[in-house]
Amino acid sequence: EVQLVESGGGLVQPGGSLRLSCGASGFSFSDHWMSWVRQAPGKGPEWVANIRKDGNDKQYVDSVRGRFTISRDNAKNSLYLQMNSLRAEDTAVYYCVRNLGWYRGDSWGQGTLVTVSS
C-alpha cells in the first residue's frame, strides 16, 4: 500500500523558514516524479513544485520560485520542501503527492499545516 506521511508544519513568523518532509513507503520511490501541492483555508488546491525521479529537474509555481526549494533523497525514500522568506499567503495545508505524469496525482499524504503569522 502506498503511504506518504508529511511532517514539519507549524506556526512561523513572516520572513521565517520551515522545512517540510515526506516519508514514502509501499512503492519504488525513485521511479516516480513527486510533487508538493498546497491548499489555503477555504480555497482550491495549487501545485507548488514538482521534482523528477533523479532530482535533476525541478519546477515551481511563480509565487514561490526563488523562495522554496524542492528536493529528494531516494536512498531515504524522502521528499522535502525548504520554504524561506515565508509570507502570510503561504499559509496552507501542504500535501506530498505521487505524480504519475501530466498532473495525475494518484496518492496523497494526509497533509501538514503551515501557518505564517506574527
Add this chain to the structure above:
Amino acid sequence: QSALTQPRSVSGSPGQSVTISCTGTSSNVGAYNYVSWYQQHPGKAPKLMIYEVNKRPSGVPDRFSGSKSGNTASLTISGLQAEDEADYYCCSFAGSSTLGVFGGGTSVTVL
C-alpha cells in the same frame, strides 16, 4: 481567481445524474488531453477520480465519467449516491513551462 472556471455548486437527488463543467482556455484544457478530476471530502486529502480526460483509476466506480469539448471539460456522476457529496476540482496540464492549474472547485450536494 482560478485559471479554470467551475460552477460553485451543483445538486441532485439520489439516483440522478449531475454534470460539473470546467472551462479553461486554448492554453490549457483546449490544448491537451490531460484533464484530471479530484474529489475531496471535508478534512481529507483530494482523491483522483479521473485522469487524461476520461480514464478512471482502479477502484473508482464507473458512475464517474469524464469528457471534453473544446476548452471545456466535464465530470458526470451518474446514479448519485450520498457518499458522492464532496468538493470536486478539475486540473489541467498547461504546458511544460508552467505547473498544472486547478479550478476553483464545485460543491456537490445530494438532496
